[in-house]
Amino acid sequence: MPASPPSPLVVEELLPAQRSLRVAFVTETWPPEVNGVAMTVARVVDGLQRRRHEVQLLRPRQAAEAGTASPQAHPLLHEVLMRGLPIPRYPHLRMGMPCKRELVQRWSLRRPDVVHIATEGPLGWSALHAARHLKLPVTSDFRTNFHAYSRHYGIGWLRGPIMGYLRRFHNAAAVTMVPTEPLQRELEGAGFRHVRVVARGVDCQRFTPARRSAALRAAWGVAEDDLVVACVGRLASEKNLEVLVQAHLAIRAADARARLLLVGDGPLRDALAARLPGAIVAGSRHGDDLAAHYASADLFLFPSLTETFGNVTTEAMASGLPVVAFDYAAAAQLIRAGEQGVLVPFGDSDEFVRAAVALAGSHACRQAMGEAARRRALAQDWDSVISRFEAELWLAMRQPLPPASVRPATTAA
Numbered sequence: 001m002p003a004s005p006p007s008p009l010v011v012e013e014l015l016p017a018q019r020s021l022r023v024a025f026v027t028e029t030w031p032p033e034v035n036g037v038a039m040t041v042a043r044v045v046d047g048l049q050r051r052r053h054e055v056q057l058l059r060p061r062q063a064a065e066a067g068t069a070s071p072q073a074h075p076l077l078h079e080v081l082m083r084g085l086p087i088p089r090y091p092h093l094r095m096g097m098p099c100k101r102e103l104v105q106r107w108s109l110r111r112p113d114v115v116h117i118a119t120e121g122p123l124g125w126s127a128l129h130a131a132r133h134l135k136l137p138v139t140s141d142f143r144t145n146f147h148a149y150s151r152h153y154g155i156g157w158l159r160g161p162i163m164g165y166l167r168r169f170h171n172a173a174a175v176t177m178v179p180t181e182p183l184q185r186e187l188e189g190a191g192f193r194h195v196r197v198v199a200r201g202v203d204c205q206r207f208t209p210a211r212r213s214a215a216l217r218a219a220w221g222v223a224e225d226d227l228v229v230a231c232v233g234r235l236a237s238e239k240n241l242e243v244l245v246q247a248h249l250a251i252r253a254a255d256a257r258a259r260l261l262l263v264g265d266g267p268l269r270d271a272l273a274a275r276l277p278g279a280i281v282a283g284s285r286h287g288d289d290l291a292a293h294y295a296s297a298d299l300f301l302f303p304s305l306t307e308t309f310g311n312v313t314t315e316a317m318a319s320g321l322p323v324v325a326f327d328y329a330a331a332a333q334l335i336r337a338g339e340q341g342v343l344v345p346f347g348d349s350d351e352f353v354r355a356a357v358a359l360a361g362s363h364a365c366r367q368a369m370g371e372a373a374r375r376r377a378l379a380q381d382w383d384s385v386i387s388r389f390e391a392e393l394w395l396a397m398r399q400p401l402p403p404a405s406v407r408p409a410t411t412a413a
Contacts, residue, residue, distance in 0.1 A: 060084025096123020
């Protein structure tokens with residue numbers, strides 16, 4: 001396994017006596033939007049508040065918030081709702097619009113100690129340039145493999161320009177945080193500078209085997225000893241769902257009572273439901289209801305090849321599910337092959353199907369791996385993750401600003 005990230009205590013020993021920070025946190029996705037980035041940034045923002053830091057959260061106004069004032073849910077959280085537009089193919093999600101001038105005005109009146117940018121869209125780009133204009137330290141996250149997504153939407157020829165944009169964007173920050181060491185090495189090999197590993201946590205009180213529900217399984221029409229194979233995530237082409245379909249059909253060929261549970265939504269939902277009439281298509285689930293769906297399954301399959309981490313992997317493990325996944329991202333970092341699940345060579349679809357069928361056919365292996373997965377997830381607590389994130393903010397504030405090498409998207413922004 002890759003070496004663990006350095007202990008937060010090692011970093012914090014270098015820091016001066018700490019005070020409360022004023023953090024401008026910029027993101028183009030936020031709950032109740034359902035995706036790993038929204039969930040993660042919400043946990044980080046909550047963790048900063050718990051440590052008595054003041055957070056100015058800048059995000060696009062969501063469709064349900066049209067015409068509403070910026071909410072103020074916490075004395076240390078000041079939400080600023082910005083203009084936004086629906087994202088093509090995902091009308092329920094919104095991206096920000098260029099607003100550099102507005103951000104310069106806001107931050108001139110109330111200057112943050114540091115600007116953290118979680119997403120690289122128009123709002124993030126505007127925040128980067130506004131911060132550079134005001135000589136504010138900037139940190140960033142690399143959370144979505146947009147360059148890898150391009151080939152799934154018929155624009156593979158844009159992979160190079162997208163990667164160039166992301167490189168310019170992140171190299172203008174004092175540090176770019178990534179969740180795994182393999183991703184750190186990949187980006188450094190592509191010319192990204194100042195890339196640091198800050199892992200992601202999982203809520204093991206919410207995601208737990210204790211939420212397994214006989215009533216929910218009965219509603220699905222399955223008996224206690226029937227096999228339920230789960231996959232949680234966006235139902236879209238970049239998630240490599242054809243491999244999931246093949247694995248499910250192979251499992252069904254060996255066990256006609258096995259059922260596939262799909263939790264999530266997306267453009268492929270109707271096509272998958274039509275193609276797999278026996279599947280349980282649960283749609284988007286949240287909170288304790290989502291946790292019950294995980295815990296009420298027996299095996300977790302994660303066929304995606306485009307993740308920067310894959311929060312669903314840790315949620316499944318915390319729920320006591322053995323995992324079959326490709327050997328990268330969260331699975332590579334957290335799973336020892338044959339202990340918490342099965343790791344398959346990256347991109348080997350045939351081996352993924354074989355591994356899924358083998359594990360589906362062994363109740364004893366699933367039970368032992370599920371228990372080991374739960375134990376491994378318990379070590380991924382959010383408090384240590386927030387400590388590491390907080391330390392990176394402090395270090396960024398002490399470093400000289402990177403050279404002004406990025407070009408503004410528009411002078412009118």
